[in-house]
Amino acid sequence: MISAKTNENIPVSYTNKKPFNKATLIGWSFITLASVLICLFYFFPMVQALIMSFQSGTGTNLTFTGLDNYARLFKDPTFxxxxxxxxxxxxxxxxxxxxxxxxxSVLLNDKRLKFKGFFRTAIFLPCVTSLVAYSVIFKYLFGADGIINMMLMKLSFIAEPIQWLTDPFWAKLTIVIAITWRWTGYNMIFYLSALQNIDHSIYEAAKMDGASPVQQFFKITIPMLKPIILFTSITSTIGTLQLFDEVMNITKGGPGNSTMTISQYIYNLSFKYTPDFGYAATVSYAIVIMIVIFSIIQFKVAGDRNA
Incomplete structure (x- = not known):
């Protein structure tokens, strides 16, 4: 009787606890290899780079210098x-x-729009093109004698060619146009998917209450898409802070250093200048710190209590 009463008082989580069996072993066998590979190719290089950021020297001849590299960041005009x-x-x-x-995404979610599949595909296609290929195309399009200048001059918008690639202001604008052209469709797909999951009856009720399309957009669409907007904002921020291919292939960081990004500077420190892998690792972790700061700001602005 004592043992029976004792069993009744034992929580279900303990009485139903199963021993380590064959099914559990099979489950662990599936995730073990992936976990080892992730640790080997992701976490180990991250830790190694962190250790390297406290070292300095030419090439692989590195010595421990403490926080000297981090102090150097604030005195480095190029950085x-x-x-x-x-x-x-x-x-x-x-x-x-x-x-x-x-x-x-709002336009392409309209049920009255014809050929929606074509427009969605056309806008999404740029993000699946080769980074190098489209960067080279943009370089020729925005050249001094490129198609963009020719069209603007024929339309009488400008009297002489704009130096898109050799003027600091126009070179930055060219990079912004190139990035926007490539990645807008990528983010549009996320919003389009989220919009299709919003119950259409919500918009019908708002319309019956007299809400205009603009009011529906700001009062229904934006609040409903808030988690997706936060996600795309953070991923876009991370991608922009790591920007490399467009700048490297379109302007090579010029004129001067007016378009050079942090990632290109890391590349130059490692392979173009006298190799300084320790300082390059320090600059890499500066990107990590910036990503964390901007992500926290975006969480706070979005009102996420878990930030």
Whole structure:
């Protein structure tokens, strides 16, 4: 009787606990290899780079120097310049791309629109093109004697060719246009998928209450898409802070260092200048810190209590 009463008082989680069996072993066998590979190719290089950021020297002849590399960041004029360039891309390109993607997704979600499949595919296609290929095409399009200048001059918008690639202002604008062209369709797909999951009866009820399309957009669509907007904003921020291919292939960081990004500076420190892998790793972790800061800001602005 005592043992029976004792069993009745034992929680269900303990009485139903199963021993380590064959099914559990099979489950672990599926995830073990993937976990080992992730640790080997992701986490180990991250830890190794962190250790390297506290070292300095030429090539692989590195010695421990403590926080000297991090102190050097604030005295490095090139680093300050590339951070400014990258932040300019971030605060201009990301909001423009997010708003444009939202606008296009709402248009393409209209049931009355014909050939929706064609337009969706056409807008999404740029993000599956080769980074190098489209960068080279943009370089020729925006050249001094490129198609863009020829069209603008024929339409009498300009009297002489714009130096898209050799003027600091226009070169930055060219990079922003290139990034926006490539990634707007990618973000549009997320918004389009979310819009199709919103019950249409909500819009019908709002319409019956006298809400205009603009009011429906700001009072229904934006609040409903808030988690997706936050997600795309953070991923776009991370992508922009790691921007490399477009700048490298279109302007090579010029003129001067006016378009160089942080990632290109890391590349130059590692392979173009005298190799300084320790300082390059330090600059890499500067990107990590910036990503964390901007992500927290975006969570706070979005009102996420878990940030």
């Amino acid at each position: 300050i310049t590339v951070v400014k360039n990258t932040v300019i891309y971030l605060i201009i390109q990301v909001p423009v791309m997010i708003l444009l993607a939202l606008f296009l």
